[in-house]
Amino acid sequence: MSPRDPDRPVAVFDSGVGGLTVLHELLVRLPQEDYLYLGDTARFPYGDKTPAQLRAFALQIADALLARDAKLLVVACNSATAAALPALREHVAAVAPHVDVLGVVGNESRLAVAASATGRIGLLATVATVASGAYARAVADVDPAAHLTSVACPDLASQIQDDAIVTDEMLATVRGYCAPLREAGVDTVILGCTHYPLVAPMLQRTLGPGVRLVSSGEAMAASVADALAARGIGRPAGGPEGTYRFLATGDAETFRAQGARFLQLPIGSVEHVGLPLEVTA
């Protein structure tokens, strides 16, 4: 396909099924596009990987998605964005200069600052994401006077992905993670991992009614629309619905079951792609 063909898919990737919360927002707001989603479930979770590992994973995945004619890459994983976005952009600019790379972190930081009346903002994220300092920098860029309280949540993404049912143990874990945010009196909490919106009801109950939850998917659709428009490669709004398909590096059946549960979307067929990722489709 030509690099200017609007019929190429928008590619979205995550360590697992959490990025489906971002895909959901794209399906709501830009239903006319085709989507290609890759879940790197064989190497899930990303939250305990090193920055060098995450950069290597992101570059491999980008090559695999570019080989499948992606017209835009969306990094729907906060850990990968925090560790790898600059390296990934440099790589893609070299091998596919017509393709933009969008990441999370920046958008929800702007949303959180705009939503907060007090400037006291909380962050729940993976160990890797908190350690990167990406949110602290992003929030300070928007409002140097804002105060960010960050809490690393080991294993929470894994618990959410694996457990269909919220247990007393998970609830106790979540209460522990939220306690410092309650003590800090935050009025806005960034869900800094794309898995966390899947337990938004539990988080809202734990944090209380006055706290606004901000997620990565919320602002992504506008960024995608803007990027496609700037390149002149968006499909016209109001046109027929596009398609969506899935790749998983781990077990395809597990991905289908988890994905359907979380996204309320019939997942259909999932293509298993082996590691190391093939760079031909």
Next chain:
Amino acid sequence: MSPRDPDRPVAVFDSGVGGLTVLHELLVRLPQEDYLYLGDTARFPYGDKTPAQLRAFALQIADALLARDAKLLVVACNSATAAALPALREHVAAVAPHVDVLGVVGNESRLAVAASATGRIGLLATVATVASGAYARAVADVDPAAHLTSVACPDLASQIQDDAIVTDEMLATVRGYCAPLREAGVDTVILGCTHYPLVAPMLQRTLGPGVRLVSSGEAMAASVADALAARGIGRPAGGPEGTYRFLATGDAETFRAQGARFLQLPIGSVEHVGLPLEVTA
């Protein structure tokens, strides 16, 4: 207990687990209260029952909950509210004049009219609720110029309650129900059954980004707080967290599994209560 004792529970009932979406909002906004939830799962679904049946069920359930010291009754079921609220209020006023009865329908109709810019509002509800005309009256009461497009959705509540996974068939069913609302160009849709918020992501994708979904739980917490304050029987805000417990007329284990899945709340023990409902605790 004395009828002025604030330590009595707020009672919430529904035909099944759908009312847990209302309970969720109460737990977020009024966590200091104790809650007693009854799911009439043995007679689920209510959407295909007659108004006379629904009135009889509601009165039985009210008696059972009053016998368990309820300080307020919340009818978290649109079909029961639409068919039985006046009869239920009359009954409770006679046997327990210190207890208020709150229903759905009115609140979300006011919310929908306030949210709609065009006055074109959609309703998705059970056959019984649409047939009652309760929403048409409630919306017209708030804004006689508003135009309500109502769609009865046979079996949708049952499909949601029974199926953990959204299937292609359910998606096709939902698309069919939403088609008249899209054709009518509505900008706001009332989810007129407490089960429907459980598939809000699918509904939002089907209806499109410009459509605001309004649910029954959203405004209920404020109504409960107002009613308790007016009687002077609310627990003070900011106090210790209350408790919650569950009654089910059907299988307790099924209720626990469905409830935990939908509410993301560890359900703990569920007490099976046989039919006809015992009026002593």
